[in-house]
Amino acid sequence: MPALLELDAVSKRFGGLDANRDVSLVVEEGQIVGLIGPNGAGKTTLFNCVSGFFPPTSGSIRFAGNEIAGWAPERVLRAGLARTFQVVRTFPEMTVLDNVMIGAFARTNRAGEARARAAELLAFTGLAGRAHARGADLTIADKKRLELTRALATQPRLLMLDEVMAGLNPAERAQAVTLIRAIRDRGTTVLLVEHVMEVVMPISDHVVVLDSGRKIAEGPPRTIVRDPNVIAAYLGEKYRPRDEGTA
Numbered sequence: 459m460p461a462l463l464e465l466d467a468v469s470k471r472f473g474g475l476d477a478n479r480d481v482s483l484v485v486e487e488g489q490i491v492g493l494i495g496p497n498g499a500g501k502t503t504l505f506n507c508v509s510g511f512f513p514p515t516s517g518s519i520r521f522a523g524n525e526i527a528g529w530a531p532e533r534v535l536r537a538g539l540a541r542t543f544q545v546v547r548t549f550p551e552m553t554v555l556d557n558v559m560i561g562a563f564a565r566t567n568r569a570g571e572a573r574a575r576a577a578e579l580l581a582f583t584g585l586a587g588r589a590h591a592r593g594a595d596l597t598i599a600d601k602k603r604l605e606l607t608r609a610l611a612t613q614p615r616l617l618m619l620d621e622v623m624a625g626l627n628p629a630e631r632a633q634a635v636t637l638i639r640a641i642r643d644r645g646t647t648v649l650l651v652e653h654v655m656e657v658v659m660p661i662s663d664h665v666v667v668l669d670s671g672r673k674i675a676e677g678p679p680r681t682i683v684r685d686p687n688v689i690a691a692y693l694g695e696k697y698r699p700r701d702e703g704t705a
């Protein structure tokens with residue numbers, strides 16, 4: 459079986475800056491893949507290239523059997539690839555339910571069907587109690603959850619999450635982890651950008667590390683946390699796997 463998503467030597471230049479340089483990676487169907495690296499490493503840029511927000515300068519992006527590099531965002535979305543945004547994009551004056559219906563309309567023109575799907579997904583993500591609240595009135599944790607619910611309403615095969623845990627407290631993070639696992643268990647593959655190592659390492663089947671636009675390492679989390687290049691470029695002392703102690 460070919461991989462669900464396969465990037466081959468993807469580069470993105472902004473003027474003189476190589477925001478992504480020859481990045482190759484594979485996401486297998488059914489996996490949770492973590493994409494990590496320091497601020498400015500090029501994680502969001504890679505998401506933007508893959509999801510069609512701008513074309514890569516060069517390189518190949520294959521998703522579900524199609525070469526999608528340069529496709530418009532709507533076309534990528536209809537092909538089954540949805541993403542969330544690092545800066546949340548809730549429609550503040552619309553209700554939570556209507557916000558999610560916008561996602562559902564990627565698959566249907568019927569309002570009743572879109573509403574039913576939105577309601578079902580709000581129950582799944584734990585936001586049903588807020589369905590009639592205005593987007594603007596949600597906490598940051600609920601806004602992140604809403605954005606995730608709207609992405610799910612497009613029925614993606616691959617869901618790309620850009621820092622959905624940022625700004626959440628530990629209890630909210632634990633809920634988000636449970637939710638992401640449940641999403642994968644329902645059959646959606648997940649690629650997530652996250653700075654919280656206590657979250658990304660336990661949840662990921664495979665981790666890819668970017669630094670200054672380049673891939674510097676990839677592998678299972680237990681290998682990545684011990685990789686000297688990754689520790690030097692990013693992890694430093696801030697993350698130690700639990701089984702290593704500090705003595």
Ligand SMILES: Nc1ncnc2c1ncn2[C@@H]1O[C@H](COP(=O)(O)OP(=O)(O)OP(=O)(O)O)[C@@H](O)[C@H]1O
Nearest residue numbers: 472475477495496497498499500501502503504544
């Ligand atoms: N639209 C753009 N135009 C010009 N430069 C950009 C643009 N988008 C990103 N960059 C630059 O590309 C580099 C990579 O940025 P990017 O946002 O992809 O990093 P990131 O890994 O997501 O960082 P963070 O962890 O802070 O979100 C940075 O130097 C950034 O300033």
Ligand SMILES: [Mg+2]
Nearest residue numbers: 501502503544
């Ligand atoms: Mg980013």
